[in-house]
Amino acid sequence: MARKKLVAGNWKMNGLSADLAEVKAIADAARAYPQVDVALCVPAILIERAARAVPGFAIGAQDVHEAESGAYTGCVSAAMLLDAGASLTIVGHSERRDAQRESDAQVKGKAEAALASGLGVILCVGEALDVREAGDAVATVGAQLDASLPHGAGAAAHIPDDLAIAYEPIWAIGTGRIPTTEAIAEMHAALRRRLVAAYGEAGERIPILYGGSVKSSNAAEIFSVRDVDGALVGGASLKAADFVPIVAAAAAAS
């Protein structure tokens, strides 16, 4: 099934007011590639200014709290993100699963809260290097996906249209290393089977992105892999000069 490609940038804890010029440059350039959905997930404090700077362009968050409101010091709810102008959020990034000890159940709760509020979700899964080396990557990431997927009445109405999965091997993030195209294809096919098992035909329509050291030099090869529906890009999303060629590669592969 043909799925529209999605290329999303994850700025992580990078970006000040001066960098809004890059947001604008990326949004302007993305207009040349209407066959690709493009989004930038910026630090929470930049969302409102970024969304005002580029009306109509998808600005996202990097995390969301699973509760609607309450005594959660330092956290941000889905309603707050929407109010600031975000249209989507990443959940379950490995940097949060590891450093903030986020469990699959919490990631699932975050995805459900975001979808129920009307935010799109990019749900990340991926294995550590020792798991890959032990030959357990497909089973481990599959189990992680099953336990993290949103369910329930509030979320169901937004699946598949507002949900994307990002397969991000932890050992590939920020390292310059990427899996072989065969390993990416094997993982994406396995995740696709799990999505269909969870959601039926709707599972065919959920984009599965690859993330981990995607650059302009390897994007075309990665996008040529069957069942790769786009990319979640960290370091190479900070500058239009690095990010726009990745969007162009996704367009060429569409």
Ligand code: PEP
């Ligand atoms: C990420 O953190 O989501 C990511 C893919 O980072 P990088 O592209 O820098 O490896």
